[in-house]
Amino acid sequence: MAGRWLIVADDLTGAADCAIAFAKRGLASTVGWGDNEGGSPVVSYDANSRGMTAAEAAATQAAALERLLGAERVLFKKIDSTLRGQPAAETAASIGALREWSGSAFGILAPAFPATGRTTEGGRVLVGGAPLEEAEVWGRDHSYPSADLVEVLAIAGVVGETVSLETIRGGEAGLRAAFAALAAKGDVVAVCDAVTEDDLDRIAAASLPAGPGVFFIGSAGLAHALAAATPGERAEAITLPVTAHGALIVVGSLAEASRAAARDLAALPGVLHVPVEPAALLDPGADRSAVGRVVTEGLASGRDVLVEIVMGDDPDLGIGPRLVAALGETLRPAAAHMSGLAATGGETAAALLASFGVNGIRLVDEIEPGVSLGLTLGGVSLPVVTKAGAFGDRGSLTRITERLRHIGQKGILA
Numbered sequence: 001m002a003g004r005w006l007i008v009a010d011d012l013t014g015a016a017d018c019a020i021a022f023a024k025r026g027l028a029s030t031v032g033w034g035d036n037e038g039g040s041p042v043v044s045y046d047a048n049s050r051g052m053t054a055a056e057a058a059a060t061q062a063a064a065l066e067r068l069l070g071a072e073r074v075l076f077k078k079i080d081s082t083l084r085g086q087p088a089a090e091t092a093a094s095i096g097a098l099r100e101w102s103g104s105a106f107g108i109l110a111p112a113f114p115a116t117g118r119t120t121e122g123g124r125v126l127v128g129g130a131p132l133e134e135a136e137v138w139g140r141d142h143s144y145p146s147a148d149l150v151e152v153l154a155i156a157g158v159v160g161e162t163v164s165l166e167t168i169r170g171g172e173a174g175l176r177a178a179f180a181a182l183a184a185k186g187d188v189v190a191v192c193d194a195v196t197e198d199d200l201d202r203i204a205a206a207s208l209p210a211g212p213g214v215f216f217i218g219s220a221g222l223a224h225a226l227a228a229a230t231p232g233e234r235a236e237a238i239t240l241p242v243t244a245h246g247a248l249i250v251v252g253s254l255a256e257a258s259r260a261a262a263r264d265l266a267a268l269p270g271v272l273h274v275p276v277e278p279a280a281l282l283d284p285g286a287d288r289s290a291v292g293r294v295v296t297e298g299l300a301s302g303r304d305v306l307v308e309i310v311m312g313d314d315p316d317l318g319i320g321p322r323l324v325a326a327l328g329e330t331l332r333p334a335a336a337h338m339s340g341l342a343a344t345g346g347e348t349a350a351a352l353l354a355s356f357g358v359n360g361i362r363l364v365d366e367i368e369p370g371v372s373l374g375l376t377l378g379g380v381s382l383p384v385v386t387k388a389g390a391f392g393d394r395g396s397l398t399r400i401t402e403r404l405r406h407i408g409q410k411g412i413l414a
Contacts, residue, residue: 003027003230007044007223008064008094009078010057010085011346012353013388016361016372018078018223019044023363023374025227031374033350036359043068044078044363048350050085051321054143054156057086058093065097074210076226081111081118081219082137082390083125083147088156091217095158095187102213106182107189109149109160110203113221115369116391119195123149123162136256137390149191160189168193168202175206189217200225220370237414238364238375240383240407246272246304247340247404248295248331249397252324252348255390261397262308268398272298272305278319281309281326288330299337304401307331309348324348328355339408340383341376342400349386356380364413367403368392375413383407 009015023029029042079087098105127135132147153160204225266273328351343349357379370391
C-alpha cells in the first residue's frame with residue numbers, strides 16, 4: 001500500500017492542500033469531485049460536505065468510501081484544522097467503512113497545522129497559541145460547543161483517547177506501543193497533541209506502514225508528515241502555451257487574511273479590481289453580463305483581474321452557495337481569456353471550476369503552506385491556485401499573482 005492513498009475532504013481547497021503534500025514528493029496526485037475520482041497513486045476527493053448537516057455529511061462520506069476505498073489504499077480523512085464542517089460525523093462514517101473492510105478500525109487524529117498557527121495541546125485545538133474558541137473563524141462558523149477533540153468525537157459516538165506531547169516526544173518505540181495499545185481496543189481514535197512539524201513527523205514515523213483498518217484524520221500538516229515518509233520521484237515540469245492574457249484572481253472568503261491580501265493586490269499596477277455586490281449577482285433584474293464583460297476585456301488586454309465579492313460587516317452566510325454559483329455563471333465567458341486562475345475559499349473555487357467545465361486538478365506544487373498550484377482537467381487546461389480563505393498573509397495574493405504571471409510568460413508550470 002506504500003504510496004497509494006485516498007484522501008477524502010469536505011471542500012476543494014482542503015482536498016488540494018493535502019494532495020499537494022504528496023505531489024511535491026513525486027507521487028502523482030489528482031483532485032476530483034462528483035463522478036470524477038481520478039486514477040493517480042494519490043487520489044484526493046472533494047465530497048463537498050462542509051455545509052451539510054451531520055447526518056448528510058456522514059451519508060456523503062460513507063457513499064464516497066463505498067465507491068472509492070480499496071484494500072490497496074490508505075485512507076486519509078481530511079478535516080478542517082479549525083473543526084468547521086462535520087469532522088466527527090465523517091470520522092464515524094470512516095470507522096464504519098473500514099470496519100467493513102478489515103473487521104476493525106483505528107484512527108490517528110492530528111489536526112495540527114503548525115505552519116499556519118494551528119496546534120493541539122491537551123487534546124484541544126489552538127490558533128496562534130490561544131484557544132480556537134477565541135479565534136475569528138470560530139466566531140464566524142463552528143459546529144461544536146468546544147474545541148475539545150475527545151468531546152467533539154463523542155458527539156458522533158466515537159471514542160477518542162488523548163496521546164500527550166510527552167508520549168509523542170518520548171521516542172518512536174514508546175509511541176508505537178501507545179498506538180498499538182489503543183488499536184487493540186478496537187474502533188477508537190488516538191487524539192494526538194502536536195505543536196511543531198517535528199511532532200507530526202514523529203506521529204507519521206510511529207504509525208507507518210499503516211496496518212489493516214488504520215486510517216488518519218487531520219489537515220495538511222499531517223498530510224505533509226505522512227507524505228515525507230512515502231516519497232516518490234520528482235515529476236517533470238508541464239509545458240503550456242505562452243500567453244499575454246492576464247490571470248483571474250477571485251476572493252470569495254470572508255476571512256480577514258484574504259480581504260487584507262485583496263486590498264494590497266488591488267493597489268498594484270496592472271491589476272484591475274472588480275468589486276461585486278451580492279445584489280449584482282442575485283437580483284433577478286441585475287445585468288450580470290456587464291460584470292462578465294469587464295472581467296473578460298481586462299484579461300484579454302493583459303491585465304490581471306481581481307474579482308472580490310463584497311459582503312459587508314454582517315454577511316448572510318446562508319446565501320453563500322447561491323452567490324458563488326451565480327458568480328461562476330457570470331465569469332464563465334472569461335475562461336477562454338485567462339492565463340490562470342486563483343481562488344480563495346473552497347466553495348468559491350469549486351463553483352468557478354464547475355462553471356468552466358473543469359472536473360479535476362493535477363497537483364504540481366505548493367506556493368506556500370496551504371496554497372496549492374495545479375493544472376485543471378476537463379473543459380479547459382490552465383494553471384489554478386487554490387487557497388483556504390484564512391491561510392496566508394497580506395502578501396499571499398500578490399505572490400500568487402506573480403507566480404501565475406511567470407507561468408504565463410514562460411509557459412512552464414513547475
